[in-house]
Amino acid sequence: MKIKVKVSRFDPDKSPERYFSEYELEVSEGMTVLDGLIWLKENADPTISFRYSCRMGVCGSCAMMINSYPHLACHTQILEITKSVLVLEPLCNHANVRDLICDFSAFFEKHRTIKPHLLREDAEKLDLTGEISQTPQELESYLQFSYCIKCGICVAACPTCATDKEYLGPQALAQAYRYTQDSRDAGGDKRIEAAAEGHGIHHCHYAGACSEACPKGVDPAFAIQLFRKQMVLRSLGLKETRPPAGEMPPMTLNPKPNIPKPPEPTIK
Amino acid sequence: MGRLRDNRLGIAGWGYAGRYGFERYAYFFQRLTGLGILLYFSLHIFVTAYRAFGEQAWTRVMSGVDKPFFKLGEYMLFMAVAYHALNGLRVLFSELGLFMGKPIRPVYPYETSLKRQRPLFFIVMALAGVIIVMGGLDLIRYFRP
Ligand code: SF4
Ligand code: FES
Numbered sequence: 382m383k384i385k386v387k388v389s390r391f392d393p394d395k396s397p398e399r400y401f402s403e404y405e406l407e408v409s410e411g412m413t414v415l416d417g418l419i420w421l422k423e424n425a426d427p428t429i430s431f432r433y434s435c436r437m438g439v440c441g442s443c444a445m446m447i448n449s450y451p452h453l454a455c456h457t458q459i460l461e462i463t464k465s466v467l468v469l470e471p472l473c474n475h476a477n478v479r480d481l482i483c484d485f486s487a488f489f490e491k492h493r494t495i496k497p498h499l500l501r502e503d504a505e506k507l508d509l510t511g512e513i514s515q516t517p518q519e520l521e522s523y524l525q526f527s528y529c530i531k532c533g534i535c536v537a538a539c540p541t542c543a544t545d546k547e548y549l550g551p552q553a554l555a556q557a558y559r560y561t562q563d564s565r566d567a568g569g570d571k572r573i574e575a576a577a578e579g580h581g582i583h584h585c586h587y588a589g590a591c592s593e594a595c596p597k598g599v600d601p602a603f604a605i606q607l608f609r610k611q612m613v614l615r616s617l618g619l620k621e622t623r624p625p626a627g628e629m630p631p632m633t634l635n636p637k638p639n640i641p642k643p644p645e646p647t648i649k
Numbered sequence: 650m651g652r653l654r655d656n657r658l659g660i661a662g663w664g665y666a667g668r669y670g671f672e673r674y675a676y677f678f679q680r681l682t683g684l685g686i687l688l689y690f691s692l693h694i695f696v697t698a699y700r701a702f703g704e705q706a707w708t709r710v711m712s713g714v715d716k717p718f719f720k721l722g723e724y725m726l727f728m729a730v731a732y733h734a735l736n737g738l739r740v741l742f743s744e745l746g747l748f749m750g751k752p753i754r755p756v757y758p759y760e761t762s763l764k765r766q767r768p769l770f771f772i773v774m775a776l777a778g779v780i781i782v783m784g785g786l787d788l789i790r791y792f793r794p
Contacts, residue, residue, distance in 0.1 A: 393652040450667040473662065476653035484653055525752040538669065540676055543662030587743045588676035589763040590669045598755025603762035610746035 382408050384463065386417060388429055389470040390480050399477070402426065406467070408459050414469065415443055415454040418481075430480040438596060441532030445481050446470040451537040453596045472533055474542040488533050491549050494575050495557035500568025501625045514629045519564040526559035526604045528597045535591030535601050547580035551591035554582055555601035558608035567625040573612055582609055671770060672763055679736050682729035689726050717792070724788045731780040735773040742769065 386406045391399040404425050406417050415433055422429050433443040436455045443454040448468050459467060475483035507513075535551040536542045542550050557576050561569040576582040585605050592602040614620035658666055663677045699710040742748055743766060750765040 391654055393654070397654070399654060471656055473666065474657050477656045478653060483656070521754075522752060525755050528755050538666065540658075540663045540666065540673060543658035543666065544660060546657065586676050586679060587672060587740055588669075589672035589761070590666070592761040592763055593670055595759075598757070598759030598761075600752075600755075600759075600761045603749060603752070606743050606749060606762070607746050607752075609744045613745065 382460075382464065384408050384459065385466045386421065387466065387468045388418075388421075388480065389468075390429075391471075391477050392479060401468075402429070406459075410460065412459050413455055414445075414447055414452070414457045414459055414462075414467070417459055417467070418454060418469070430482050432482050439530060441530035444472055444532040444534045444537070444596075446472060446537065451534040451594050453532060453534070456596055472537040474536050474539065475533055483533065485531075485533060487546075488531075488536060488550070488552070491553040492531065492556060494549065495553050495560075495572050496568055496575070497553075497556045497560060499560065499563065499566045499625075500571060501566065503625075507628060512629045513565045513626050515564050515626055519626075523559050523562040526555050526562075526599055526601070529556060529559075529599050529601075530597055532596065534594050534596060535599075538590035538594040540588050540590065541584045541586070545580060545584060548584050549576065549578075549581050551585070551601035551605065554585065554608065555599060555604035557582075558604040558611070561608065561611065564623075564626045567622075569611070569615070569622065573615065576608065577612065582612070585609075670763055671767075675736055675739075675770070678732060679740070682733040685729045686726070686733060689729075720788065720791055724784060727784045728781050731777045731784070735777045735780075739766075739769055739773045742766075 384406055386404045387401045388404065389399055390402050404421050406421060408417065415436060418429065418431055419433075422431075431443070431445070431454070433455060434440040435442075438453050438456040441453070443456075444451060445454055446469070447454065447457055448462050448466075449470075451472055452462075454469075469481060471477045471481050472483050475485065475488065478484045529552060531552060533552065535555075539548075539551055541548050554576055557572040560566050561572050582605060585602070587602055587606060589602045592600045595601060611620060615622070663680060666673070696710055696714060699706045748766045748769045749762040753760065
């Protein structure tokens, strides 16, 4: 089946305005938008620019607006979207660098603001061969939010991001909750401080578009509300701050029966 | 930075941005009604300030606003307040993590907290609808006493 593909083009060296290029594409069952773009780049126009890496919905680099909805190009089959016209544009609410490519430096800067790593004072003293204990329940309480691949789709869907350039955005705020909720972490206060800033968590009003669009089922809007609940409980003194989970001896010291021994190290 | 094209949707993006669920539109109407109520408050302060200029000025301005146009405006305000208050309550509940369930494993097809809180969304919208209809009956009585 032949369809028409309209690709948003932007080259700051040529013009400050964007325009659309139109192509014809022979589509087959199961063909993804990324497959289509690669075919067009090889056969119709080598100047189309777009980002991709893994081609399997893992790296998060191929996010774009596909017929006005943010999707991962490698994760979206063309025939599920259209049988006539496919319109490809760069992600909304991000700065456009070239054709379908967006600049993610502001996005990652916001991600860094909320300190997306385990924070604990005894980090230097931990035995690096050991493990930190965590119950399955503790794991389940944040696991969903740890599947984020930083594709930026939630930011494109968010109506607050549509007008507020400084807003931390669903991705960073959801990760603030993900790390604060982790029983191995003790940096909640620092993240709350970062999230409560002027353009922070209070600008979310649960429009929920981020959660609907997220290609990994992360539900960032939910994480934001849970984080907000935690902020309220902490400020009212209703949630006791716990020390981060303690260390466990390395499993190898006390293996379960029936588990074969690991091979001897090859490098001494 | 001049080489980057700002691709933010702007205010138009509050209204429409793609095929999203009800909650994104509820967000838009919450902002719209919020601005409408703010506009009413400024007019309200302006009108009631006439009280300071004596009884005559007050009666004159009050008879000036006792017109069908202003009655309709008042009803629109009533609708805005009913919606804003009830939807605001839903957002408040959500912000306290209520009626949204627990985090789950993201297994395809993904289910989000939006789906779990949707019954609450429909309940508050139905309540707002009932209040708006009752106010409408009152408005009809004004036009056809
Ligand atoms: S939360 Fe979802 S949509 Fe947002 S960056 Fe992470 S994976 Fe992408
Ligand atoms: S190319 Fe990696 S997510 Fe699409």
